Amino acid sequence: MELSLRERIRAGDPEAFAELFDAHARAVYGHAARLTGDAGAAEDVVSLTFLEAWRLREKLRPEGAAADPGLPEGEGLRPWLYGIATNVLRNTRRAARRHSAALARLPERPADRDTVPDFADALVGRLEDAERLAAARTALGRLPGPEREVFALCVWSGLSYEAAGEALGVPASTVRSRLARARQRLRRLSEAELAARGGRRDTVGSTQERNR
């Protein structure tokens, strides 16, 4: 009988982990980069997530035992992996300690200044990407932790409420309400900022003061 990918992962088949990596490493990287705002740190999160997945492979629920029997297995292994990534992101230092020997064997990342881009445009593009990422991360930082996670999972990584709930170990309804709260908070914040900017514009003198 052909074992499913899920069963092969549970059995600790390294080839299954190779497939899992091919299928999801890029997405986990994107999620980690958006939540940390740091492309370099995101690579470590990818390594740690898959090392943790290997360590915890036997805890992956077996085939057929869906968290909610009414749900299809559609999202497959994604929620499980995002759940592990979430824990790694919550406490990267602890995960790094656990896998310190493995991380030490990780080939060093070339620093940006060591790589010569073909065109100056490429470098500029990369810096712009890095700035945009950092700006989004700063803005995301205005949300409390649980809302931040839900926002990144559902809005930026495109997980369904159910999948995000499975990743975070909470019901889908909790995901929905956290996202609603996040949305309200962000709306209030941006309205407040608009108002603040408008207010300054009225008082000409102080605006000049600030613009210097």
Next chain:
Amino acid sequence: MNPEEREEPALLLPSPGEPVLTDDRHDLLKTHLLRELTVTRRATPRRRFALIAVPVATAVVAAAVVVGVGRTGTPATDPRAVDLLNRIAAVAATRKAVAVRDDQYLYVRTQGFMKFSDKDVRTLRESSWTAVDGKRPGLRRITVLNGPPFRPRDPFSSYSKGTHDMRLSPDPNVTTFRELEALPTDPDALLRKIYDDTKDDRGQALERIGDMLAEAGLLPELDAALYRAAAKVPGVSVVANAKDYAGRSGIGLAFRGREEREVWVFDKESLAYLGSGTEALLDVGVADKAGETPEAPDD
């Protein structure tokens, strides 16, 4: 979740863009992961220890401060283990040193295993030839005794059942025979150096010593110093009947390594090192060419 539910909140924050893991980084991280999943489940591959020789004089100065100071929760020292290690050292010191030329290869043959999963543990015999000066490529020949047959898509096809040769590129992280020769043969100085390299971790220091025992068999003074150094590390105990990974029994010395309990096994009569509970030492010698089995010594 419908698209608007996603789009509206997305507009409330600046777009983070699409951070991309490039293909080369992806492949590099993947290779690293797969190596970690397999090779490192066993202790660090035996000959990949990074001990860089220091001038003996420096090491001797540092030797005054030794062992056990400031380490919390020091395990008890078993006087029988200390006695046995010192006897093993005394016998080791009387063995004949082997003359080795720079153009030759160090030959080590072992029997060990590679754990791919709890259900897939492959026994393998490994012969390796490492350039004495570390400057020329070596050879690693493994024979996997039990394991799946060769399949082209298998990322671990080099561990399928059968014999596989791998070229070993010169690697600065692998200690060369010449570097081993340059290590201090004063047990205190040697131990200080090993503790420095292992951040004073006892289990790791003993593992480090264990890593060197095979090759050190050709260097009687270093060999004796390694056992005398081990005698100064607390936490080693005697196992009356121990078995190496090939099933040969002898007297054992056990300690807690970084991950699991380790046992070194010695012949009860000759006190020769047989190997460990996870890797048996079958042969060690010097060969003129990589791939060539050295002749048995004629004594």
